[in-house]
Amino acid sequence: MNKSIWMAVVLALGGCASAPDTKFEASNEAKDIAQKYILVDGHIDVPYRLQDKWVDVTKATSDGDFDYPRAKAGGLNAPFMSIYIPASLDDSPQSTALAHKLIDYVEAIVGRAPDKFAIAKSPADVEAQFAQGLISLPMGMENGSPLQGSMDNLKLFYERGIRYITLAHSLANHISDSSYDIRRKWKGLSPFGKDLVVEMNNLGIMIDISHVSDDAFYQVIELSKAPVIASHSSLRRFTPGFERNMDDDMLKALANNGGVVMINFGSTFVDQVSRGWRITMGEKRKAIEAEFGADSPELENFEEEYKKNNPFPYANVDTVVEHVDHVVKLVGIEHVGIGSDYDGVGDSLPIGLKDVSTYPNLVQGLLDKGYSEEDIAKILGKNLLRVWSEVEEYASKH
Template sequence: MLSTKPHFFALLMSATLLSASALAITPSDKAKSLAQNNIIIDSHIDVPYRLEEKWVDVTEATEGGDFDYPRAKQGGLNAPFMSIYIPASLDNSSAATKLADKLIDYVEAIVGRAPNKFAVAHSTKDVEQQFKQGLISLPLGMENGSPIQGDLANLQHFYERGIRYITLAHSQANHISDSSYDLRRKWKGLSPFGKELVKEMNNLGIMIDISHVSDAAFYQAIEISQTPVIASHSSLRAFTPEFERNMDDEMIKALGENGGVIQINFGSTFVTKQANVWSYKRGKAQKEVGEKFGTDSEEFKNFRANYSKANPLPYADLDSVLDHIDHVVELIGIDHVGIGSDYDGVGDSLPTDLKDVSTYPNLIQGLLNRGYSESDIVKILSGNFMRVWKANEAYALEH
């Protein structure tokens, strides 16, 4: 068991980190230029919920977290989707809707504090215009559709507030869809309301996000949707067998036929089998501690930190993330892959060389090193996602 050999694995981890540091990538002027002179869309950054847990002024440099204005400017990030994340514990309650509005208020407050730095973006035209003005666009995506509460009037409300994609479910089945994490499979895919919701999202121009949903829900969503869908922050099951939260090759091929795009999640547990197995073992052990001592116990509250100290996470690296991009390109072509880092959402599990929003030039350098052309890199940075977003906007105009 890993937990019986903490000193060995700590030494091994130290050697691994030293090696990674010694081989750390240095972005070229070309990589930096590509980052600064093109739109970069990262389709999933969890700043709003980070602010809900502890308010910090991300318009200035912050000590913690993965995102703030100086680091975003350094990395060239100019169109991060702010994730309006609603915990599954709030499903089927009015608190879900209230929290969604509160998190949107936080994003508007960021813009209010620094209108010379940020602007809310409701459309692809907003993103393009704000880029020309030197502003960082803040489009909005809702992670977990529970705030809709089975009422299409709420969908309209959140569209008006700026929501431009909805992740149909999160870690449990809700009133819309089954979750990849929930073994109960309440709906065997989408609920009757979920199927109706997909159609209405098409009509409004809200992108359907199939990250987090079950395989059956994915296939039903792309069958119903009249527009390309997105996976806002998912990676590939080819590298993490049996981890349903990621997409398998057949799903990726179906996504390609739909015209959609998969935005690669950077989290180590999403991109390598070793880290994914580590996460599974930690979760299993944490559950056992909760059952033994109770979830209010000090043992449970301190478990994750203690476990990670004794059994260091085997971090992924830049090459691990690039392998996922390569695999999508090999399967369905360059037009269907982008960036959905999950910054501020995956804790301390980010790969070496991709630790925060200042590091997109490292990713670009890695792509250059693997032979990607400048035009292909621009597609990965934003072109593919913008194509899908524009297709959804165009469909809504016609309906």
């Protein structure tokens, strides 16, 4: 599809007519594959984006990474809506209230446009809705804080549609240690966290190990009787020292468990140069704060000025493809998927993957690597749907 036709398609859907990056423009074959198969994205932060500022994503929006026209153009069929709870609210009634509010937002999206969207609570829902031309909105909770140590809360959130839970976020909570938190409060999972793994298995909620510490990851793998997921993680091989990503031993353990890692698109997740830039900027900011104070004029426009003088080194489609390819070569095609983190990683998205209209560029990168249509279909969605089905099957017997 040439650029003028692409723009016409998006305009016809009511979307923004900004063209894809020409260097990574996808072929007709790539675009056809993206439309032909169910495309699951394990993590999109639309609900919290709406918490910051309500916009109607059932129509074209002028900002953000997701709306209906762009999702249709990109072939996105099943974006997991992230019910994200900031660590600042950990283990509080406010965290539970916010989780319910964000689920309400997802329901409101469907209520505004039932001809475009539908809540999905099972792989069967996703498949049926795909056949009807609807975009499924399954939900995952990012940060288990809203559970507040209650299995009754777990069951309530299951009833409302939560189908995976990221056990912790940027700080240790009452469930698990976090990869970002230097305090290892539990040395992995808490006693409640260990019980929670068992109950999530029994109920049919996928366990998401993105964000947790390495010790917590291995404890989950040891305890879980069903496959687990990393809903939006990339690979430590390409970002040495970044515990938020997964190393090769973890990938092997995840594969032995039958699980899937869903690759995060953020440049600082997939590229060491991008990550180094972010670290250096943070260090310079801390130095200025230490010298002049947190409220000093020197910090007023710091980030804007720093970026102007030191342009951010974006990753690109090929960088993300390298992460996918490494998983495939290490543990097999069945254990990798997509977890973009759209609307969650700010302006750090790679060149060629700037919003949900650009999945065909990723498909093109996989085609260029020699991947078959059948294998690409697994990466796009079949792998995650398999895991979800196996989690359901285990729960049905317990």
